[in-house]
Amino acid sequence: MNGIYKPLLFFQKHGYYVCQRIAERLGIRAKVVRTTFMYLTFVTLGFGFALYLFLAFWMRIKDLVYTKRSSVFDL
Template identity: 85%
Template sequence: MNIFYKALLYFQKRGYYVCQRIADRLGIRAKVVRTTFMYLTFVTVGFGFAVYLFIAFWMRIKDLLYTKRSSVFDL
Protein backbone atom coordinates (compact mmCIF):
# COMPACT_ATOMS: atom_id res chain seq x y z
CA MET A 1 0.00 0.00 0.00
CA ASN A 2 1.58 3.26 -1.06
CA ILE A 3 1.58 6.54 0.80
CA PHE A 4 -1.22 8.03 -1.32
CA TYR A 5 -3.71 5.36 -0.24
CA LYS A 6 -2.57 5.58 3.40
CA ALA A 7 -3.25 9.33 3.35
CA LEU A 8 -6.57 8.76 1.61
CA LEU A 9 -7.69 6.22 4.22
CA TYR A 10 -6.58 8.51 7.05
CA PHE A 11 -8.68 11.41 5.78
CA GLN A 12 -11.65 9.16 5.03
CA LYS A 13 -11.72 7.91 8.61
CA ARG A 14 -11.03 11.19 10.37
CA GLY A 15 -12.47 13.76 7.99
CA TYR A 16 -15.30 16.15 8.57
CA TYR A 17 -17.45 14.61 5.80
CA VAL A 18 -16.89 17.69 3.69
CA CYS A 19 -16.14 15.66 0.58
CA GLN A 20 -19.12 13.38 1.14
CA ARG A 21 -21.51 16.29 1.50
CA ILE A 22 -20.11 18.09 -1.56
CA ALA A 23 -20.35 14.87 -3.58
CA ASP A 24 -23.94 14.31 -2.48
CA ARG A 25 -24.84 17.87 -3.47
CA LEU A 26 -23.16 17.55 -6.90
CA GLY A 27 -24.33 13.99 -7.54
CA ILE A 28 -20.86 12.48 -7.99
CA ARG A 29 -18.80 9.96 -6.06
CA ALA A 30 -17.03 11.14 -2.91
CA LYS A 31 -13.78 9.50 -4.01
CA VAL A 32 -13.56 11.92 -6.94
CA VAL A 33 -13.98 14.92 -4.64
CA ARG A 34 -11.43 13.57 -2.14
CA THR A 35 -8.78 12.97 -4.79
CA THR A 36 -9.44 16.43 -6.23
CA PHE A 37 -8.82 18.00 -2.81
CA MET A 38 -5.63 15.95 -2.40
CA TYR A 39 -4.29 16.94 -5.82
CA LEU A 40 -5.22 20.56 -5.17
CA THR A 41 -3.31 20.43 -1.89
CA PHE A 42 -0.17 19.03 -3.52
CA VAL A 43 -0.28 21.39 -6.49
CA THR A 44 -0.95 24.57 -4.53
CA VAL A 45 1.28 23.70 -1.55
CA GLY A 46 -1.41 23.54 1.10
CA PHE A 47 -4.04 25.88 -0.28
CA GLY A 48 -6.43 22.97 -0.94
CA PHE A 49 -6.16 21.88 2.68
CA ALA A 50 -6.91 25.42 3.84
CA VAL A 51 -10.00 25.48 1.60
CA TYR A 52 -11.05 22.09 2.99
CA LEU A 53 -10.79 23.33 6.60
CA PHE A 54 -12.68 26.51 5.76
CA ILE A 55 -15.52 24.52 4.18
CA ALA A 56 -15.59 22.13 7.16
CA PHE A 57 -15.85 25.07 9.57
CA TRP A 58 -18.55 26.73 7.46
CA MET A 59 -20.62 23.54 7.25
CA ARG A 60 -20.34 23.00 11.00
CA ILE A 61 -21.57 26.52 11.74
CA LYS A 62 -24.37 26.11 9.19
CA ASP A 63 -25.45 22.84 10.81
CA LEU A 64 -25.52 24.46 14.23
CA LEU A 65 -27.60 27.41 13.05
CA TYR A 66 -30.05 25.56 10.82
CA THR A 67 -31.17 22.48 12.69
CA LYS A 68 -34.07 20.52 11.27
CA ARG A 69 -36.98 20.21 13.60
CA SER A 70 -39.23 17.21 13.31
CA SER A 71 -42.35 18.97 14.52
CA VAL A 72 -43.87 22.37 15.10
CA PHE A 73 -43.98 21.59 18.82
CA ASP A 74 -40.15 21.48 19.00
CA LEU A 75 -40.03 25.27 18.95
Protein backbone atom coordinates (compact mmCIF):
# COMPACT_ATOMS: atom_id res chain seq x y z
CA MET A 1 0.00 0.00 0.00
CA ASN A 2 2.89 2.33 0.71
CA GLY A 3 4.08 1.94 -2.89
CA ILE A 4 0.78 3.37 -4.11
CA TYR A 5 0.80 6.39 -1.81
CA LYS A 6 4.40 7.50 -2.45
CA PRO A 7 3.85 8.50 -6.11
CA LEU A 8 0.48 10.02 -5.23
CA LEU A 9 2.01 12.18 -2.50
CA PHE A 10 4.89 13.13 -4.80
CA PHE A 11 2.56 14.41 -7.53
CA GLN A 12 0.29 16.18 -5.05
CA LYS A 13 3.24 17.91 -3.42
CA HIS A 14 4.75 19.11 -6.66
CA GLY A 15 1.39 19.95 -8.19
CA TYR A 16 0.53 22.18 -5.26
CA TYR A 17 3.98 23.68 -5.47
CA VAL A 18 3.18 24.88 -8.99
CA CYS A 19 0.05 26.62 -7.74
CA GLN A 20 2.02 28.06 -4.85
CA ARG A 21 4.68 29.49 -7.17
CA ILE A 22 2.02 31.03 -9.43
CA ALA A 23 0.34 32.55 -6.36
CA GLU A 24 3.62 33.97 -5.07
CA ARG A 25 4.35 35.44 -8.48
CA LEU A 26 0.91 37.11 -8.62
CA GLY A 27 0.91 38.09 -4.96
CA ILE A 28 -2.23 36.14 -3.99
CA ARG A 29 -2.98 33.09 -1.86
CA ALA A 30 -2.39 29.62 -3.29
CA LYS A 31 -5.91 28.58 -2.28
CA VAL A 32 -7.34 31.16 -4.68
CA VAL A 33 -5.22 29.81 -7.55
CA ARG A 34 -6.31 26.22 -6.86
CA THR A 35 -10.00 27.09 -6.68
CA THR A 36 -9.68 29.17 -9.86
CA PHE A 37 -8.25 26.16 -11.68
CA MET A 38 -11.13 24.02 -10.40
CA TYR A 39 -13.76 26.53 -11.49
CA LEU A 40 -12.17 26.90 -14.93
CA THR A 41 -12.20 23.13 -15.31
CA PHE A 42 -15.92 22.96 -14.56
CA VAL A 43 -16.68 25.89 -16.85
CA THR A 44 -14.80 24.47 -19.81
CA LEU A 45 -16.36 21.03 -19.39
CA GLY A 46 -19.79 22.60 -19.19
CA PHE A 47 -19.09 24.69 -22.26
CA GLY A 48 -18.05 21.66 -24.26
CA PHE A 49 -21.18 19.77 -23.27
CA ALA A 50 -23.39 22.77 -24.11
CA LEU A 51 -21.65 23.11 -27.47
CA TYR A 52 -22.26 19.41 -28.13
CA LEU A 53 -25.98 19.75 -27.35
CA PHE A 54 -26.26 22.85 -29.52
CA LEU A 55 -24.61 21.13 -32.49
CA ALA A 56 -26.77 18.03 -32.05
CA PHE A 57 -29.89 20.22 -32.00
CA TRP A 58 -28.71 22.17 -35.05
CA MET A 59 -27.99 19.00 -37.03
CA ARG A 60 -31.42 17.61 -36.14
CA ILE A 61 -33.13 20.79 -37.34
CA LYS A 62 -31.04 20.73 -40.54
CA ASP A 63 -32.11 17.15 -41.21
CA LEU A 64 -35.76 18.03 -40.69
CA VAL A 65 -35.63 21.06 -42.98
CA TYR A 66 -33.41 19.70 -45.72
CA THR A 67 -34.75 16.26 -46.47
CA LYS A 68 -33.43 14.50 -49.51
CA ARG A 69 -36.06 14.04 -52.15
CA SER A 70 -35.69 11.45 -54.86
CA SER A 71 -37.64 13.36 -57.52
CA VAL A 72 -39.41 16.59 -58.24
CA PHE A 73 -42.84 14.95 -57.76
CA ASP A 74 -42.15 14.15 -54.07
CA LEU A 75 -43.00 17.70 -53.01
